[in-house]
Amino acid sequence: MKITVKKTDNPKQKPAANKLVFGSTFSDHMFICDYSPGKGWHDPRIIPYQNLSLPPSIMTIHYGQSIFEGLKAYKTDDKKVNLFRPVENIRRLNASCLRVCIPPVDEQLGVDAIKALVDIDRDWIPDEADTSLYIRPFIFATDPYIGVRPSNTYSFVIITGPVGAYYKEGINPVKIYVESNYVRAVIGGLGEVKASANYAASLKAQVDAKEKGYTQVLWLDGIKKKYIEEVGTMNVFFVIGDEVVTPALTGSILPGITRKSSMELIRSWGYTMSERCISIDEIYEAFDKGILREVFGTGTAAVISPVGELNWNGRVITINNGKIGPISQRLYDTMTGIQYGKIPDTLGWIETV
Numbered sequence: 001m002k003i004t005v006k007k008t009d010n011p012k013q014k015p016a017a018n019k020l021v022f023g024s025t026f027s028d029h030m031f032i033c034d035y036s037p038g039k040g041w042h043d044p045r046i047i048p049y050q051n052l053s054l055p056p057s058i059m060t061i062h063y064g065q066s067i068f069e070g071l072k073a074y075k076t077d078d079k080k081v082n083l084f085r086p087v088e089n090i091r092r093l094n095a096s097c098l099r100v101c102i103p104p105v106d107e108q109l110g111v112d113a114i115k116a117l118v119d120i121d122r123d124w125i126p127d128e129a130d131t132s133l134y135i136r137p138f139i140f141a142t143d144p145y146i147g148v149r150p151s152n153t154y155s156f157v158i159i160t161g162p163v164g165a166y167y168k169e170g171i172n173p174v175k176i177y178v179e180s181n182y183v184r185a186v187i188g189g190l191g192e193v194k195a196s197a198n199y200a201a202s203l204k205a206q207v208d209a210k211e212k213g214y215t216q217v218l219w220l221d222g223i224k225k226k227y228i229e230e231v232g233t234m235n236v237f238f239v240i241g242d243e244v245v246t247p248a249l250t251g252s253i254l255p256g257i258t259r260k261s262s263m264e265l266i267r268s269w270g271y272t273m274s275e276r277c278i279s280i281d282e283i284y285e286a287f288d289k290g291i292l293r294e295v296f297g298t299g300t301a302a303v304i305s306p307v308g309e310l311n312w313n314g315r316v317i318t319i320n321n322g323k324i325g326p327i328s329q330r331l332y333d334t335m336t337g338i339q340y341g342k343i344p345d346t347l348g349w350i351e352t353v
């Protein structure tokens with residue numbers, strides 16, 4: 001499908017790279033494509049970044065039928081632009097669509113749309129260390145209708161914006177609160193897809209944890225509140241003795257692309273990399289035995305984020321003396337090295353725009 005382009009007549013002022021606040025500046029253009037039953041997905045177009053005009057009856061506002069993705073474009077030293085495994089994001093976008101009754105988009109159209117949009121706004125990609133262009137594809141229900149049923153019409157939109165570090169701590173360890181009261185998702189719910197509703201479900205715990213001085217929460221399973229799921233917008237890994245372990249994808253955890261990539265790297269380095277159920281008791285026991293070596297989160301926004309402290313029902317433990325551990329550091333260096341084109345992409349993860 002051909003993507004038409006209408007360029008802006010009024011390019012905006014770009015912010016200084018050292019003043020970037022994650023998620024608050026948007027570039028000059030956006031992509032939009034519509035769905036209706038007779039036509040399917042149609043009229044893919046790039047237009048100047050602008051407000052959407054929506055009727056107050058639009059279904060997405062009332063019933064939350066909306067899903068999204070997040071990935072980044074990185075500028076290399078020789079001014080090439082790298083995308084990290086964008087097909088994986090479009091596949092997950094489609095998995096999310098299917099779960100909430102949204103018609104999936106053509107995989108090639110999704111990737112082409114991202115590439116075309118990044119290309120048109122390539123001057124928006126900052127080139128200072130650790131900065132990138134964040135890309136936010138999303139799809140939402142557009143029928144003007146009150147009543148619970150899947151919408152007949154949808155919009156697929158992509159916006160982008162320059163970003164610096166996701167956490168103010170950067171690569172320094174963050175403090176995480178183990179949430180034993182609220183739950184994010186249960187097996188059979190929406191947890192394994194990127195539905196906007198999951199983030200609404202997570203807000204109260206996040207606000208409470210922030211008030212207590214914690215950056216994010218670690219979610220436990222929704223039924224027994226015993227097994228570890230994930231952290232805020234990251235999957236979570238533990239180094240226990242010589243084993244690297246991350247929770248298995250049981251159905252309520254988002255299958256992170258950074259998670260999958262980290263596991264591939266860790267295995268290629270010869271470590272035992274397990275995906276299995278891990279109880280919070282096991283983590284505290286490992287700490288007591290002195291074999292809990294590292295804890296870290298993985299996600300597009302922060303890439304690798306070491307965890308320096310956990311608080312579970314008031315029991316506070318400090319991991320690796322609050323310092324980044326060797327596997328976290330190696331993963332961060334390798335992953336960002338590949339993304340910024342400083343390390344050869346032998347795994348075929350990069351697509352250049």
Ligand code: PMP
Pocket residue numbers: 070230231232233234235254255256257258259298299300301
């Ligand atoms: N879990 C949740 C709930 C997330 O929002 C994210 C960010 N997409 C992740 C995990 C990490 O996924 P990825 O590595 O694909 O960014």
